[in-house]
Amino acid sequence: MFNSAIISVVDDDELILISLDSLLRSYGYTVNTYxxxxxxLDSCGPEQxxxxxxxxxxxxxxxVQMYEALAARNAHIPTLFITGMPGLPPQFSARVRKPEGYFSKPFNTDALLACIERALKRRI
Structure with missing residues (x-):
């Protein structure tokens, strides 16, 4: 399967970066990890x-702060959030207008992939 979309993954956990990179590449996506x-934000990632x-x-x-920084740049990228914390942080829903998805770790990869596909279809 080949997908021309570029997916960027931002996480401070190297194991998450490696596993999502491997998973998404196996579905044909180009993946950039940070x-x-x-x-x-300091790379050309937001534009690509x-x-x-x-x-x-x-x-x-x-x-959430990165999401707000992107919005301030008028860079509206479909965004899925992942977290190791149970439940939504209190500031999340007040500060994030339209996330494409929210997933607690460990997350269901089929649900994540389906969410990515929906987000990419809306972006076209």
Whole structure:
């Protein structure tokens, strides 16, 4: 299966980056991984990303702050959030308008892949 979409994954957990990179590449996606929100924002990632998967809790800038920074740049990338924390953080729903998805770790990969596909179809 070949998908021309570029998926960026931002997470401070190297094992998550490796596993999502492997999973998404096996479905034909091009994958870029970043170990922090700053690394993503300081790269050309925002301009080259069709769908973003981001951890919420990260040192420095959290995923919600990165989402807000992208919105301030007028970069509206379909975003799926993943987290190791149970339940939504209190500030999440007040600050994130339209996330494509929210997944607690460990997450169901079929549900994640289906969510990515829906997000990419809406982006076209």
């Amino acid at each position: 170990n922090s929100a700053y690394a993503f 990303t069709d769908c973003l998967i981001s951890d919420i809790q990260m040192p420095g800038m959290c995923g």
